[in-house]
Amino acid sequence: MSIALKEQEIIDEFGMFSDWTEKYEYLIDLGKELPLIDPKYKVPENLIKGCQSQVWLHAEKTGDKVVFTADSDAIITKGIVGLLIRVLSNQTPSDIINNPLRFIDQIGLKEHLSPTRSNGLVSMVKQMKMYALAFNEAQ
Amino acid sequence: MTSTRLDIAKIRQDFPLLSREVNGKSLVYLDNGATAQKPRQVIDVISHYYELENANVHRGVHFLSQLATDRFEAAREKVKTFINAPHLHEVIFTRGTTEAINLVAHSFSKAFLQAGDEILISAMEHHSNIVPWQMACEDRGAKLKVIPYNSQGELILSEYQKLLTPKVKLVSVTHISNALGTINPVKEMIRLAHEKEIPVLIDGAQAAPHLKIDVQDLDADFYCFSGHKVFGPTGIGVLYGKEKWLNAMPPYHGGGEMIKTVSFEKTTYNELPHKFEAGTPDISGVIGLGAAIDYITDLGVEEIGKWEHELLLYATEKLTQIPGLKIIGTAKEKASVVSFIVEGIHPYDLGVIVDKMGVAIRTGHHCAQPIMDHFGIPGTARASFAFYNTFEDIDRLVEAVKKAVAMLS
Numbered sequence: 001m002s003i004a005l006k007e008q009e010i011i012d013e014f015g016m017f018s019d020w021t022e023k024y025e026y027l028i029d030l031g032k033e034l035p036l037i038d039p040k041y042k043v044p045e046n047l048i049k050g051c052q053s054q055v056w057l058h059a060e061k062t063g064d065k066v067v068f069t070a071d072s073d074a075i076i077t078k079g080i081v082g083l084l085i086r087v088l089s090n091q092t093p094s095d096i097i098n099n100p101l102r103f104i105d106q107i108g109l110k111e112h113l114s115p116t117r118s119n120g121l122v123s124m125v126k127q128m129k130m131y132a133l134a135f136n137e138a139q
Numbered sequence: 140m141t142s143t144r145l146d147i148a149k150i151r152q153d154f155p156l157l158s159r160e161v162n163g164k165s166l167v168y169l170d171n172g173a174t175a176q177k178p179r180q181v182i183d184v185i186s187h188y189y190e191l192e193n194a195n196v197h198r199g200v201h202f203l204s205q206l207a208t209d210r211f212e213a214a215r216e217k218v219k220t221f222i223n224a225p226h227l228h229e230v231i232f233t234r235g236t237t238e239a240i241n242l243v244a245h246s247f248s249k250a251f252l253q254a255g256d257e258i259l260i261s262a263m264e265h266h267s268n269i270v271p272w273q274m275a276c277e278d279r280g281a282k283l284k285v286i287p288y289n290s291q292g293e294l295i296l297s298e299y300q301k302l303l304t305p306k307v308k309l310v311s312v313t314h315i316s317n318a319l320g321t322i323n324p325v326k327e328m329i330r331l332a333h334e335k336e337i338p339v340l341i342d343g344a345q346a347a348p349h350l351k352i353d354v355q356d357l358d359a360d361f362y363c364f365s366g367h368k369v370f371g372p373t374g375i376g377v378l379y380g381k382e383k384w385l386n387a388m389p390p391y392h393g394g395g396e397m398i399k400t401v402s403f404e405k406t407t408y409n410e411l412p413h414k415f416e417a418g419t420p421d422i423s424g425v426i427g428l429g430a431a432i433d434y435i436t437d438l439g440v441e442e443i444g445k446w447e448h449e450l451l452l453y454a455t456e457k458l459t460q461i462p463g464l465k466i467i468g469t470a471k472e473k474a475s476v477v478s479f480i481v482e483g484i485h486p487y488d489l490g491v492i493v494d495k496m497g498v499a500i501r502t503g504h505h506c507a508q509p510i511m512d513h514f515g516i517p518g519t520a521r522a523s524f525a526f527y528n529t530f531e532d533i534d535r536l537v538e539a540v541k542k543a544v545a546m547l548s
Contacts, residue, residue, distance in 0.1 A: 025546060028547060074487040075485060077488075
């Protein structure tokens with residue numbers, strides 16, 4: 001499925017919430033699902049340290065697609081990590097590099113990607129794009 | 140229910156920002172440890188300065204420059220009285236506590252720190268009172284030693300005494316810990332250091348809003364604090380230093396104002412305080428700080444301290460009733476700061492939910508990573524109170540924390 005379609009799916013899901021409590025309960029549920037990363041990849045090289053929470057990111061090339069797995073020590077961050085993985089994983093490097101991730105703003109979670117939050121997410125997105133760039137160069 | 144003589148409801152009306160809404164709820168501001176709100180009196184003084192009094196200080200002959208200089212130096216006088224400094228020229232204006240500490244770390248080290256010497260700090264310091272000393276030690280080949288604390292967050296004085304060796308050239312310690320709320324026995328620590336002829340710098344960033352500061356009573360060699368935490372504007376702070384030290388220290392920044400004569404062959408430096416005040420100062424900041432000092436002096440620093448203590452007791456009682464909640468920092472002597480964690484819940488998640496309910500607290504490591512590492516936690520949630528907070532604010536906090544815990548468990 002293309003990034004645009006995946007984004008639209010998420011926007012539609014979030015459109016069903018009438019207040020912040022429902023939205024965050026959903027995010028928390030997403031965050032509580034099984035770990036998104038193989039424990040053997042939770043190593044210092046994959047750690048992105050924020051002031052508020054931490055994120056681990058692992059990337060692999062499978063065929064012409066990049067597959068991401070990730071985790072966070074904070075549940076809400078993990079829920080958002082889950083959404084980002086859902087959109088960006090299993091896509092080609094160029095699709096990942098070029099995506100502006102507008103859906104985060106449209107579901108009212110832009111504040112979590114603000115640099116001042118220092119929760120590791122901004123750095124994680126940057127890292128995802130850098131992996132995509134690296135895989136792009138390599139092919 | 141309370142014995143305070145402060146009319147809190149009336150005081151709150153002085154603070155415009157306290158009546159705003161956040162996320163559709165009335166704001167409960169409990170992040171005073173990060174910065175304090177400003178009363179109308181301070182805001183008006185700053186606006187008034189820019190509307191009617193703005194001119195550069197110390198340099199001019201015209202009416203406005205004289206007026207601005209008078210207002211500026213009158214504020215210096217207010218600071219001197221506020222901290223009971225013996226001499227006006229021992230009051231140096233800086234950008235904040237961080238810059239004040241950097242100034243001393245830089246200039247004191249240049250004058251007095253040799254290879255093999257030691258600087259002593261505590262394990263509960265804010266990064267501003269760690270990093271400048273690490274940098275100075277690295278630069279001079281000196282060593283940084285650290286005073287430990289116990290599980291309640293109290294410095295272990297017996298260990299401190301053992302660390303006061305002849306190699307120590309300076310002790311730098313916080314008056315009140317921003318992360319733990321601990322009030323350190325700085326007067327006693329200074330006395331012990333002085334027995335070995337070791338000077339002491341006190342980081343008063345968190346103390347100045349809550350305690351009466353008397354640098355002569357403490358016999359502090361250096362004392363620093365920030366304007367924005369004492370209800371003044373951001374960008375201004377104070378370094379008090381005993382003239383015997385400041386006179387022996389080389390300047391920190393070079394430029395105008397801090398010089399006596401300049402030529403390409405040789406430049407001579409100005410006297411205190413101007414030697415350490417290069418360039419055009421934060422004039423409106425200084426004047427605003429003066430107004431803030433007037434404001435809290437009128438209220439009475441002792442009265443403020445008493446009310447805040449009631450808030451601390453109430454908050455501690457209510458928060459500890461929440462299952463799984465643990466307070467980090469349980470010293471016998473504490474300021475109105477409550478750092479806590481809830482078992483199984485990340486402080487970031489808690490802070491996000493609490494924010495949605497209009498309550499502003501701070502989460503994370505509070506620029507004190509060593510403390511979080513010591514307790515083995517990613518960070519804490521911290522509520523820090525000021526005199527305009529109320530029991531109702533604390534009830535809102537408790538309600539928000541309970542909701543967050545329910546959602547996150």
